[in-house]
Amino acid sequence: MLEIDPAKKLSFNRLISNADLVIVYERHDNMKAVTNRFGVFKHSEWIGKPLGSKVFSNKGGFVYLLAPTPELWTLVLSHRTQILYIADISFAIMYLEDVPGCLVLESGTGSGSLTTSLARAVAPTGHVHTFDFHEQRAGSARDDFERTGLSSLISVRVRDIQGGGFPNEFAGLADAVFLDLPQPWLAIPSAEKMLK
Incomplete structure (x- = not known):
């Protein structure tokens, strides 16, 4: 697998490289995150094309190859839990004043x-530390952030914030805190x- 510079992965205006993750847009109600695709579309023919390209199959169909932006990633990710969508995410990031x-x-x-949108908001020099009490969910999210090229901006840890609070190492350092918990009031103290 070709190593990709993290700064290049964040750019949504670049050429597709070997092992890149792309969003394949077939029609408005059918998009997929794809690393390798076999069948009527040969992945090897995508290499070197700019993101946003329209590619044709040998059977006459076509797809668009799009960057895994936070907006598109939200539409294609595996729903392990109920998720926030772009309108709510935009409001949260604006309200938190993440820059x-x-x-x-x-x-x-x-x-x-x-998390994906928070990472883009704080890039290139900020960082998102995200916590989930469920080990398998945290591991799956970590894998997704690696696939989307955001692992340099996001750290994932397993921890029950509602029951045990945030780690003391962040005391007085956080610019923003977001609680998506069943009982968020338990984590407010x-x-x-943690806040500056």
């Missing part, structure tokens, strides 16, 4: 929809200690 360089703590990683 490049911010350190954000998120509890309730779930499927990672919000800890969240307050």
